[in-house]
Amino acid sequence: MSRRSRCGAWWWSCRGSRDDSGQLDLADAARRITARTKAVVAVHLWGIPEDMDALAAFAQERGLMLLEDASHAHGAPWGGQRTGSFGTAAAFSLNGPKPLSAGEGGLVATDDSEIYYRVLLHGQYNKRCRREIPADHPLAEYAVTGMGLKLRIHPLAAALARTQLHRLGNYLTDGRRSLSACAQPCRTCRASACRGCRTGRFLPGTRCRCGTSRRARRAAYRAVPGRSARRGRHRR
Structure with missing residues (x-):
């Protein structure tokens, strides 16, 4: 400007x-x-x-x-x-x-x-x-x-x-893959997922549109075989 x-x-x-x-x-x-x-x-x-x-x-x-x-x-x-x-x-x-x-x-x-x-x-x-x-x-x-x-x-x-x-080109492909993962639905109500639902990182006090609490979403995330509370964090 x-x-x-x-x-x-x-x-x-x-x-x-x-x-x-x-x-x-x-x-x-x-x-x-x-x-x-x-x-x-x-x-x-x-x-x-x-x-x-x-x-x-x-x-x-x-x-x-x-x-x-x-x-x-x-x-x-x-x-x-x-x-x-x-x-x-x-x-x-x-x-x-x-x-x-x-x-x-x-x-x-x-x-x-x-x-x-x-x-x-x-x-x-x-x-x-x-x-x-x-x-x-x-x-x-x-x-x-x-x-x-x-x-x-x-x-x-x-x-x-x-x-x-x-x-x-690779950067853009990776970005589209990440956006696609972010669009996966909430496991409770099948509504569009927030980032926490996908990665296991949940912000304090946040809820999905269905009302699912942070604690419940974290528990649902951990219940998926092969996942832990730390899985899904960004690594370099």
Whole structure:
């Protein structure tokens, strides 16, 4: 947000759809567009892709640039195509709990050279700016100074992210397997299970929707052959 403000841009948040999908309400977005609107940003929240077919048509119809915030959705597919590959540019976060983590930092994916040059300048990649921005380009005079900011990722974090790229598919597979396990029903009422029902780790005072207490759920968990109170804990 602060970077956009520095560039003189402003943004409007739009409502999510009413169907619990978390996707953008395009009718609300349409009401917020003015003659000064330049772009629409698809936010793939919690790994759930936006309806990119509808958003791409929405942006094209109004002559807007389509950008993607894929910070939560590394590798998430929409219609057989990965998030981050629909818009003119896409941003990915690499901090702590993200599917692809480098500790801290992020990356931008784009096939637009003009945006690429500006990303280099805002990151203040001094040597790369001098090497990659053409000498006759209007932005070449800023290759040394950049935009007065230093937003580049730490080299070690970049190296960590790069070495994990080929493992991203396995990370996503493991994540889907864990979510599937979390969705297993409560052994008492068959309602959707909480994390404790699955792993044996129960928070004090918590109950399933059927009213099953923490103590009863722990007892039911221990009753499964081969399990103990410690079984199911996360191990590295």
